[in-house]
Amino acid sequence: MYTTLKEVTSRAEELNFTVGAFNTHNLEMLPSLIHAAKEQGAPIIIQTSIDTAKYIGHENLVAICKSMATKNMVDVVLHLDHAREFDDIKEAIDKGYTSVMFDGSHLPFKENIMKTRAVVEYAHKHGVSVEGEIGTIGGTEEGIHVDEDNKVYTDPKDAVEFVKATGVDALAIAIGTNHGQYKSKTEVNIPLLKEINALVDVPLVIHGGTGVNEKDIHKLIDNGIRKFNVGTELLVAWTKKAKETFGETKENKSLRHNIIPCNDAVKEIVKHKIGIFMNKEDLINK
Numbered sequence: 001m002y003t004t005l006k007e008v009t010s011r012a013e014e015l016n017f018t019v020g021a022f023n024t025h026n027l028e029m030l031p032s033l034i035h036a037a038k039e040q041g042a043p044i045i046i047q048t049s050i051d052t053a054k055y056i057g058h059e060n061l062v063a064i065c066k067s068m069a070t071k072n073m074v075d076v077v078l079h080l081d082h083a084r085e086f087d088d089i090k091e092a093i094d095k096g097y098t099s100v101m102f103d104g105s106h107l108p109f110k111e112n113i114m115k116t117r118a119v120v121e122y123a124h125k126h127g128v129s130v131e132g133e134i135g136t137i138g139g140t141e142e143g144i145h146v147d148e149d150n151k152v153y154t155d156p157k158d159a160v161e162f163v164k165a166t167g168v169d170a171l172a173i174a175i176g177t178n179h180g181q182y183k184s185k186t187e188v189n190i191p192l193l194k195e196i197n198a199l200v201d202v203p204l205v206i207h208g209g210t211g212v213n214e215k216d217i218h219k220l221i222d223n224g225i226r227k228f229n230v231g232t233e234l235l236v237a238w239t240k241k242a243k244e245t246f247g248e249t250k251e252n253k254s255l256r257h258n259i260i261p262c263n264d265a266v267k268e269i270v271k272h273k274i275g276i277f278m279n280k281e282d283l284i285n286k
């Protein structure tokens, strides 16, 4: 089913797993992400930046996610990642995205609340879910850079006030992760996550999932992380494979010979991650 963030994270809460949110960077890799979810029997969140949505076309992304969700009987959410302008959010909602993130984390706290609240009002009228963010996540994404030194952890008291005042369906928190960290792993602040999770009753979201050590993932799940973003790991795998295949190919050979191995590389990563995210052993024992 083509569905919403609220729907899939509610189920994740009931069964104690986390839903993988994977950034697609082109149209080529998109079907592989959904096929990976189907093979794992899991829901999936496909997310795009605004620039990727414009590059591929919002309507094209919506059409593919809808038709693949129906044909493959997979729960698919299409989510707009890190939007800072209301107009970009409105465009995604009007064109059929089922979930949006308003990222006001760079704004003064009260302004973040006010703007997020306006997004929630518009989105909920259209049956669309909203993710908000407080605190700052380090690293670089789509050209926007936040220095390690300027990272601000999410304050648990602010999280309570923010959720209450905005009505968001999910909250992205800063507990030590960085966007785009793929050469090393980060130290996640589990005590802080526990504190936030004890006070806040909406699903929590991890950004910068590439830099999270896989051995920490179950601790994150057990403490309320219900959406887990992974982008760079897919991008790097696709690009590495593409360098290899395009470097070797004859120029008149069908492009699919170069592109299918890139999509397959991404599919394997997504299947592996979803296996961890689904806490499969626990589900079987329930």
Ligand code: 13P
Pocket (backbone or CB within 6 Å): 023, 081, 082, 178, 179, 180, 181, 206, 207, 208, 209, 210, 211, 229, 230, 231, 232, 233
């Ligand atoms: P990575 O690219 O670091 O995995 O982070 C993805 C993300 O958080 C998208 O918002």
